[in-house]
Amino acid sequence: MSDVKILITDREGQLHNIEAPIDMAMNLMEVIRSYELAPEGTIGVCGGMVMCASCQCYITSKHRLPKMEDQEEAMLSEAFNVEDNSRLSCQIPITEDLEGLELTLAPEE
Numbered sequence: 323m324s325d326v327k328i329l330i331t332d333r334e335g336q337l338h339n340i341e342a343p344i345d346m347a348m349n350l351m352e353v354i355r356s357y358e359l360a361p362e363g364t365i366g367v368c369g370g371m372v373m374c375a376s377c378q379c380y381i382t383s384k385h386r387l388p389k390m391e392d393q394e395e396a397m398l399s400e401a402f403n404v405e406d407n408s409r410l411s412c413q414i415p416i417t418e419d420l421e422g423l424e425l426t427l428a429p430e431e
Contacts, residue, residue, distance in 0.1 A: 326418060329383075331426040332359045342416045350411035350420075351377040354427070364430050370412035375401035375431065377411040383424035387414055402431045 325341040328350075332338060342353040351366045354377070359365075367376040372393045378401055381387065387409065390398075394413045398404050408428065414420070 326416065326421040326423070328353070328420060329422070329424040330354065330357075330359055331382075331424075333427050333429060342420070344416050344418055346416075348416045350379070350414040350416065350425075352412075353416060354379075354411060360427060360430075365427070366412060368412075372397050372410060372413065375404075375410060375428075378403070378408055378428035379411045380405055380426045380428060381407045381409055381423070382426055383422065385420065385423050403428050 324345050325343050328340050328342050330338045330340060338357065338359055340357050342348065349370060351370055354360060355366055365377050368374040375397050390409065391413065394410050397410060398408055
C-alpha cells in the first residue's frame with residue numbers, strides 16, 4: 323500500500339475523499355495543504371512546529387492515533403474551538419494506520 327484514503331470535511335462543510343501517500347514522510351497538515359483544503363496562510367502557519375493551532379482538526383472516526391505529546395497538548399490548551407477530539411494535524415504522520423480516517427478542520431481562529 324502506498325496511499326491511504328482519508329475523508330476530510332473542510333471549514334465550509336464540504337467533504338473531500340483524498341489519497342495520502344505513506345511513503346513520503348508527510349504529516350496530515352502537509353497533505354491538507356497539498357490538496358488546498360483551506361485558504362493559503364490559514365493552516366499550518368508555523369510550518370508544523372507546534373507553535374500555533376491553525377492546523378487543528380477534529381478526529382471523527384475511531385482510529386488509534388499516536389499519543390499526544392506535551393507540546394501539542396500545551397498548544398491545544400491555549401487554542402480556540404478545542405473539543406475532546408481535537409488534534410494538531412501537523413503532529414499526525416501519514417501511515418497505513420490512517421486508512422479510512424475521518425476528520426473535520428477546526429474553524430479558523
